[in-house]
Amino acid sequence: MVTLEVEKQPAGTSGFPIIGSMAEFARDPIKFVTRLQRDYGDVAAFSLMGSKSVLVSDPQAVDRILVETGKRYDHGKRNPSLAMQKILGNGLVTSEGDFWKRQRKLIAPAFHHQSIKKYADQIVEYTQDLAKTWQPGTTRDLHQDMMSLTQRIIMKVLFDVDVQGTVIGDVTGSFDAMMHALGAEQTGIEAILPDFIPTPSRRQMQEAVTHVNGLLLELIEQRRKEGSEQRDLLTMFMETRDEDGQPMSDEQLLDEIRTLYLAGHETTATTLSWAWMLLSQNPEAYAQVEAEVDRVLNGRTPTSDDVPQLAYCNAVIKESLRCYPVAWITRRVPLEDVEINGYHIAGGTFVFLSPWVLHHDSRWFEKPDAFMPERWLKDKAEQPLREAYIPFGGGPRVCIGNGFAMMESVLILAALAQKHHVALLPEHRVELEIAGTLRPKSGLEATLTARSL
Numbered sequence: 216m217v218t219l220e221v222e223k224q225p226a227g228t229s230g231f232p233i234i235g236s237m238a239e240f241a242r243d244p245i246k247f248v249t250r251l252q253r254d255y256g257d258v259a260a261f262s263l264m265g266s267k268s269v270l271v272s273d274p275q276a277v278d279r280i281l282v283e284t285g286k287r288y289d290h291g292k293r294n295p296s297l298a299m300q301k302i303l304g305n306g307l308v309t310s311e312g313d314f315w316k317r318q319r320k321l322i323a324p325a326f327h328h329q330s331i332k333k334y335a336d337q338i339v340e341y342t343q344d345l346a347k348t349w350q351p352g353t354t355r356d357l358h359q360d361m362m363s364l365t366q367r368i369i370m371k372v373l374f375d376v377d378v379q380g381t382v383i384g385d386v387t388g389s390f391d392a393m394m395h396a397l398g399a400e401q402t403g404i405e406a407i408l409p410d411f412i413p414t415p416s417r418r419q420m421q422e423a424v425t426h427v428n429g430l431l432l433e434l435i436e437q438r439r440k441e442g443s444e445q446r447d448l449l450t451m452f453m454e455t456r457d458e459d460g461q462p463m464s465d466e467q468l469l470d471e472i473r474t475l476y477l478a479g480h481e482t483t484a485t486t487l488s489w490a491w492m493l494l495s496q497n498p499e500a501y502a503q504v505e506a507e508v509d510r511v512l513n514g515r516t517p518t519s520d521d522v523p524q525l526a527y528c529n530a531v532i533k534e535s536l537r538c539y540p541v542a543w544i545t546r547r548v549p550l551e552d553v554e555i556n557g558y559h560i561a562g563g564t565f566v567f568l569s570p571w572v573l574h575h576d577s578r579w580f581e582k583p584d585a586f587m588p589e590r591w592l593k594d595k596a597e598q599p600l601r602e603a604y605i606p607f608g609g610g611p612r613v614c615i616g617n618g619f620a621m622m623e624s625v626l627i628l629a630a631l632a633q634k635h636h637v638a639l640l641p642e643h644r645v646e647l648e649i650a651g652t653l654r655p656k657s658g659l660e661a662t663l664t665a666r667s668l
């Protein structure tokens with residue numbers, strides 16, 4: 216047990232008795248965390264349903280906390296919400312300790328640089344399939360398109376299954392129910408109700424998980440019967456043995472697949488949706504994307520080797536992730552009393568870190584509310600502060616799919632921008648929905664124009 220010399224407590228708001236700041240947080244969580252940092256500084260105290268909480272917004276302190284996760288902090292998922300338990304189970308996002316370490320080691324090779332390069336052709340092939348269905352002059356919900364596309368890609372590259380036109384490819388409703396339930400546990404009535412009380416959102420979530428599990432079990436059974444030539448993750452999961460020689464249980468298998476399937480497509484799809492919206496609203500930046508794609512690809516199909524050459528497209532994705540970090544908040548819990556920037560923080564306090572707050576802070580980003588992809592270009596004299604940009608988290612629990620997500624997003628953007636120009640419908644107001652992640656509330660209606668080179 217470490218005795219801390221510092222006694223100073225951070226300033227903050229205590230909110231209402233019992234619920235603390237829950238109502239304000241639930242009404243508009245982004246506004247709440249932004250105000251908290253502005254009014255009380257980089258270590259700001261508040262309370263949520265009786266849980267002592269602080270929001271830390273100093274980049275160096277945030278970096279230390281992320282790096283020390285697993286040592287002085289735990290991942291904050293020790294008491295997962297009901298939705299997390301049901302949806303993500305004990306998969307890679309939620310597991311802790313030695314079990315998490317073993318699973319991470321097992322899954323990591325699928326995301327190594329050399330492995331993800333091999334996925335590039337598949338990403339482009341499926342993107343071109345989508346591009347062929349885009350009819351010039353028509354209106355589409357781009358968000359829906361990005362969701363179906365990234366879902367098809369993740370299931371193929373990780374588990375060698377093409378879900379297009381199958382029942383698994385048509386689980387949007389189930390998926391929405393899960394994301395709503397995750398959001399509701401943060402900001403809805405579910406945040407204050409005990410787990411045993413059923414609510415419509417909880418009921419729909421349970422039905423959704425059961426439905427998706429049923430479909431995934433069929434897939435597992437089929438693989439058991441037929442095997443696969445591919446060394447994909449599904450085969451690896453099924454062949455792995457623990458130190459006692461035991462295989463993964465079906466339950467664990469389902470938790471890992473559901474986790475990778477969910478974490479591996481909604482985040483990338485939503486990032487692409489924000490990129491399309493921002494490009495549509497910033498014609499000069501959009502013109503640079505099209506010029507770069509035409510120059511680098513010269514009408515060719517993109518490959519993994521083109522990704523580093525598409526510098527402006529990379530910058531667009533990075534900037535979209537700065538403006539709209541889909542995983543906008545995360546949490547850690549100190550295992551014992553710790554000092555953060557001169558303040559005494561008791562063990563067990565919820566320590567919140569918000570990419571949204573860091574990314575919109577004018578101390579770290581010039582004109583933080585403007586979409587400026589050029590801030591990420593390598594020839595720019597001053598690059599943004601590394602620790603202030605955390606769309607993929609950091610430390611040992613950094614997103615395992617970050618390299619894959621960047622490559623996938625750039626290839627999808629380039630392959631679609633090569634063939635079509637998209638313009639958001641002027642009357643379509645895009646609203647933020649905080650449902651687990653930060654996504655466009657009513658999709659993204661856009662019209663398409665064919666491009667000719």
Ligand code: HEM
Pocket residue numbers: 307308309319474475476478479480482483486536540541542545546605606607608609611612613614615616617619620621
């Ligand atoms: C633009 C897309 C993505 C964003 C913004 C994103 C963001 C994040 C963030 C912020 C974390 C850390 C959360 C925390 O510290 O509490 C994380 C973890 C994770 N992400 Fe991603 N992610 C993306 C794409 C992907 C993809 C494509 C996969 C592939 C399956 C993936 C799988 C995971 C997993 C499994 C974890 C948990 C890792 C662990 O705890 O060991 N993500 N992601």
